[in-house]
Amino acid sequence: MRTIQSVAEMKAVCREITRGGNTLGFVPTMGALHEGHLSLVRASKAQCRATAVSIFVNPLQFGPTEDLDKYPRMMERDSKLLEELNVDVLFAPTVGEMYPPGATTYVEVADLSGKLDGSSRPGHFRGVATVVAKLFETVRPDRAFFGQKDAAQVAVLRRMVCDLDMDVEIVVCPIVREKDGLAMSSRNAYLNAEQRQQALVLSRALMRVSHEVDLGERDPRRLVEIGTCVIAEEPAARLDYFEIVDPASLQPLSEISRGALVAVAAFIGNARLIDNILLAPR
Ligand code: AMP
Numbered sequence: 001m002r003t004i005q006s007v008a009e010m011k012a013v014c015r016e017i018t019r020g021g022n023t024l025g026f027v028p029t030m031g032a033l034h035e036g037h038l039s040l041v042r043a044s045k046a047q048c049r050a051t052a053v054s055i056f057v058n059p060l061q062f063g064p065t066e067d068l069d070k071y072p073r074m075m076e077r078d079s080k081l082l083e084e085l086n087v088d089v090l091f092a093p094t095v096g097e098m099y100p101p102g103a104t105t106y107v108e109v110a111d112l113s114g115k116l117d118g119s120s121r122p123g124h125f126r127g128v129a130t131v132v133a134k135l136f137e138t139v140r141p142d143r144a145f146f147g148q149k150d151a152a153q154v155a156v157l158r159r160m161v162c163d164l165d166m167d168v169e170i171v172v173c174p175i176v177r178e179k180d181g182l183a184m185s186s187r188n189a190y191l192n193a194e195q196r197q198q199a200l201v202l203s204r205a206l207m208r209v210s211h212e213v214d215l216g217e218r219d220p221r222r223l224v225e226i227g228t229c230v231i232a233e234e235p236a237a238r239l240d241y242f243e244i245v246d247p248a249s250l251q252p253l254s255e256i257s258r259g260a261l262v263a264v265a266a267f268i269g270n271a272r273l274i275d276n277i278l279l280a281p282r
Helices: 007-019 035-047 075-084 124-139 151-163 186-190 193-198 200-214 220-232
Strands: 002-004 024-029 050-055 089-091 143-147 169-173 237-245 261-268 271-278
Touching (some): 002 007, 024 035, 050 075, 143 151, 151 169, 151 261, 193 200, 200 261, 200 271, 220 261
Parallel strands (some): 024 050, 024 143, 050 089
Antiparallel strands (some): 261 271
16 A cells, blocks of 8 residues: 655556556545445445545634544554555645645535534535545546445535536445444544443434334424434433435425435534434335
């Protein structure tokens, strides 16, 4: 595995790969890798001749009071994991390399960027879209792999790729969970043993809603109420949002349809956790 820090060198190496006719898969991450990330890497390895992974904790997508400074960083361990999976290229630029002084250009996906996580994290999706657009231009992958875990991010990036005529196929992989249902996340590292148990309320609320849909409930307002009540039963959880929306427009639905996105965000202690499911009503 080659590890590269400079944009220029990354461009050169990626062009060399694709010039030879090899398909290039790309997995952007912020590191502190877990099985969720690794599932994306495996999907890329299965679908593409060569795979590039980036590890970059992107300051642009963190708000001023968020966890940028304490976000877990474990480059040596991550690098070993990727090496074991036979990743071809690891791109690990510095902040200065990605955002040289004087940079003033941003990618703003209007409207979508203010929904779900974007509504409680102003500027978050501008940061995400800007860094992913820059990474796409550096890597120019045939396919880029993202997790369904970040459902709003998927909607924003699909819109960006479509609107800016970007030549990359977005592949979305299912949420990888711990055995007890907790969605894997680098931020789970913030939880102590007690909070780790309390965090199960997110997946429990989603399963409850899915169950109610199976039983025939079709009113999104009623379903949101049910999900919100489950979260409220855990006093340690502070709800950010619980919504049922169209997965592409992120607009709240007035009736439940196949593929409706049920998304939740809640704080457990200082950790902001997110989770979601796609409904499949019979
Ligand atoms: P992050 O490092 O948190 O920016 O995540 C990098 C990529 O991994 C994103 O596309 C995430 O959606 C994806 N990802 C994170 N957690 C999971 C998970 N539990 N299952 C599947 N994909 C995930």
